[in-house]
Amino acid sequence: MTNPLFYAKILLFGEYGIIEDSQGLTVPYSFYKGTLKFSDLNSDFEKKSNLSLNKYSDYLEKIDLPEDFQLNIDSLKKDISKGLFFDSNIPQGYGVGSSGALVAAIFEKYSVIKRTPESISKEGLKNLKVVFGLLESYFHGKSSGIDPLICYMNLPILIEDRNNVDKVSIPKQEAGKGAIFLIDSGSVGETGPMIQIFFEKLKNEGFRKTLKEEFIRYNNACIDTFLKKEMNPFFKNLKKLSFWAFEHFKPMIPENIWMAWKKGLESNAYYLKLCGSGGGGYILGFSKDYPKAEKMLEGFDKEVIYRF
Structure with missing residues (x-):
């Protein structure tokens, strides 16, 4: 089975406001994507990514995740030594969730308990958001967990307030002038x-x-x-x-x-x-x-x- 692709995300509404409890609306953006792959690490990009993953795995070893959301770090480290890297065209520093996609990919591949986005309840989303916040805080110092959650779910998400999120349908696209x-x-x-x-x-x-x-x-x-x-x-x-x-x-x-x-x-x-x-x-x-x-x-x- 090929590794799943994780898409970038776009926060349509809620930038900064969600820090102060406003609503937010975010959608996946399939133009940019990333996936975990193995290689001989011949290119600089692959080497750098593999090295970053190695440092990140050290961080993951130290954090305390809830029982239901444990990651298999030994397996991750083994794969890193075999040439694992994150192959992504998501630009960094562009506000489209580059670290979110990486966190989502690692969680999907290495979580001990396997889930499917369709099966996750509203309460489950809330718990997952907290876990993703812990996993992504390595990259930003502090993370709400929203970016990886969207990348993982690959669905539009309504951020209701600081703690609650829900899956939502956005109006179907039409070939209009807007x-x-x-x-x-x-x-x-x-x-x-x-x-x-x-x-x-x-x-x-x-x-x-x-x-x-x-x-x-x-x-x-x-x-x-x-x-x-x-x-x-x-x-x-x-x-x-x-x-x-x-x-x-x-x-x-x-x-x-x-x-x-x-x-x-x-x-x-x-x-x-x-x-x-x-x-x-x-x-x-x-x-x-x-x-x-x-x-x-x-x-x-x-x-x-x-x-x-």
Whole structure:
């Protein structure tokens, strides 16, 4: 049997807000994927990946996982010595879950108790999220476990609050003029420093107030209207969300995106928002008229991820 592929993920809504208990909506993105493989480690990429896996396995040996979620570390270490590496085209620092896919792949292959995503209940998802948080914290210092959970489940996931997640159906794609798309900022974003900026901002009472009273309200309304396919109220809330982020998340928006972000708000041709923690990587775009938005965003690399 060939090893399963683990896809990247895109957090459509909830960046930063989920730290403060907002809702989040995340979808798998099959353009990027990764899988565990064996090789003779002839290339630098394979050698580096194998070495990283070795260091990661040392970390996994030390953490205390719940009884039902034990990993077979001996088997993992044996495989690493035989040339195991993670073959992935998921870009790092782009907000699409590169470490999440790796964690999901390791959990799937080496967990002592085997599961299938279809069989996992809502309560099971909650427990799995906690375990994935422990497994991924090696890469980020602290992890919510959401990224690996999405990569593992390969389904859209609604983050209801800090502790609860559920599987959800997003409206079926249609060949309309509207689109959700990614813009490549052309630079890599580092999650750690961006999160640091956010926590610094949280110390300010005024920022905390507007985050709770405005950002989280617009964010949750976007999720609600998108899932119900109510596109007019969706875009109304999206504009407010995009404007709020432009005002308050300026340090997280790559400088070469500022003018394009502003142009979208002024023309109403499209709206932009952060994809993940920002600082670089991808930016998310939403437009009712993608051909028009595409023209206005000439010069940027874009990828359509959803049509409506």
